[in-house]
Amino acid sequence: GNPDINCNVHVKFGALRENVLQRYGPETWLATGHYARLWHPQLNDKSRPTTTESLPPVTLQNYSSLIEQNLSLEDDDWLWRFHSRCQSGDTLTPWLLGAADLTKDQSYFLAGCKGSQLRQVLFPLGDLYKKSPPRTSTQQNLDQADQDTAAAPIEREDAAKTVREIAAELNLPTANKRESMGICFIGKRKSWKQFVQDYVPRAERKVDFVDIDSGKVLAQSDEPSHPAFYTAGQGARLSGTPEKYFVVGPVSSPPSVLLASSSTRITSNDSVMPQSKEERNNVVWICAGTQHPALFAKHFTVHSFNWILETVPEPLLKLGGVLRCQCRIRHLQRLANCEVVRTENSEGRDGHYTIHLEEPMRGIMPGQMLVLYAANGLVCLGGGPITSRGPSLWEQNKMHKV
Secondary structure, eight states: OOHHHHHIIIIIIIIIHHHHHHHHOTTOOEEOOOSEEEEOGGGGOTTSOOSOTTSOGGGOOOOHHHHHHHOOTTTOHHHHHHHHHHHTTSOOOOEEEEOSSTTTOOHHHHTTSOGGGGTTEEOTTTTSOSSOOOSSOHHHHHHHHOTTSOOOOOOOOTTSOOHHHHHHHTTOTTTTOOOOOSOTTTTTSSOHHHHHHTSSOOOOSEEEEEETTTOBEEEEEEEEOOGGGOOTTSBOOOSSOSSOEEEOOOOSSOHHHHHHTOSOOOOTTSOBOOOSHHHHTTEEEEEESTTOGGGEEEEEEESOOEETTSSOOGGGSSTTOEEEEEEESSTTOOOEEEEEEEEOOTTOOOOEEEEEEEEEEEOOOTTOEEEEEETTTTEEEEEEEEEEEOOBHHHHHHHHHO
């Protein structure tokens, strides 16, 4: 699973939160520096005793009206009803909302937490911006930074101070510190790949990089490695090729079937796709071009999902139910419209979900965290690891020709 998500679930809002409550008392609130927001429903029930009296007013915001403004009458009718129940005090489960600064929003990394883990938790940075966003062409700047992870345009009052500005006024040493992007428990000691290699069996073979269109082995890894270290959509970094190649996710159909209709003839002088089972298990499929159809798919499945509100959305209470919402499979990826369908597996076990995307999505990989959003992307519903990916657009085309 995603290490950042697991850290939040098991460390920050698991062991740390439990330690804080035990050491300082059950009425203690835990504040962290996450860029996200929480709506605590008990704020609406004035008759209910709370533990908020000793907190500075600025640290706890009532986002009820903001949620109402973003709810859709068509897709979020179930959430309207649930919101009304929360306002009446029927449930005290916190709602996780995205940050005001969409370029820093960390709700994706919090999607594995239960709502109960977020009780008596504060995110003071949720309404602040790390630094001043560009005054014009905000979306254009974001798209240039990363086409696959661009967020929506930022709206901000110029009078609001940024986190950097506040830190500078307080003479904090972190005011101009470079942002850290690595995983905290690894630090600068080694890369993620080097860290993982200490905990998996030693690789005995080099990985073969096989062109999915021709079946030719174009290159091998520099040293013995595991195919699992390569993620769908990432650059293959091959030298000596006329165009850039990218890693393809797991191929759902037998290679012999997919290559049977290939128009590319493989001569005896070509290095062809490995034939033995052992060799095929050490293959990383690659394709030429960042927009190759082998990188895109329109549906995938999730077998274990964490609902932050700790209740299954009303549309999914029965088998075959459909929930219309938004999703992403990477941090800060542009939200995509989707339909979530409640299904059962081959053994008849319920509680599985198939996600049907409105538009094909690039780089879907089993093990990635799917996170769902509602209310125009404001409310984070929860998340779960992708179990399997449906056929890519390339596979669908090949299978149609066979």
